Amino acid sequence: MAEFIRVAGVAEVPPGTMRAFTVAGRRIVVCAAAGAFYAVEDLCSHDDAELSAGFFEPDDWCIECPLHGARFDVRSGRALSLPAFRPIVTFAVRVVDDSLLVALPGG
Numbered sequence: 001m002a003e004f005i006r007v008a009g010v011a012e013v014p015p016g017t018m019r020a021f022t023v024a025g026r027r028i029v030v031c032a033a034a035g036a037f038y039a040v041e042d043l044c045s046h047d048d049a050e051l052s053a054g055f056f057e058p059d060d061w062c063i064e065c066p067l068h069g070a071r072f073d074v075r076s077g078r079a080l081s082l083p084a085f086r087p088i089v090t091f092a093v094r095v096v097d098d099s100l101l102v103a104l105p106g107g
C-alpha cells in the first residue's frame with residue numbers, strides 16, 4: 001500500500017523544470033510540465049544512471065538519460081527510445097495546499 005509523503009513545496013519545482021529529492025531513502029525526480037507534476041525514480045532502466053543529471057523537455061513530458069540518451073515519458077515511465085526498452089518507475093503525485101506529495105510503495 002502506497003503512502004503519500006511530502007517531498008517539497010510547489011515553488012521548489014518551477015514550471016518546466018525537474019528536481020531531484022531523496023525521500024524515505026529513495027531518489028526521485030519531480031518534473032513540472034503543463035501545469036502538472038510527475039515523479040519518477042532517479043534511475044534509468046537501461047543502466048545505473050541518474051536521470052536528474054540528464055535533460056527535461058517539458059513540452060514533450062520527456063526526460064533524457066545523460067549516459068546513452070534514452071528518453072522516457074515522465075507521465076507513464078514508458079521508454080521512448082533505445083537503448084532503453086523497459087519503463088522507468090513512476091510515482092503518483094498530489095498537490096495539497098503548497099506541498100507536493102508523492103506516493104511511495106510500502107511507505
Ligand code: FES
Pocket residue numbers: 044045046047048049065066067068069070083084
Ligand atoms: S544508462 Fe540511461 S540510456 Fe544507458
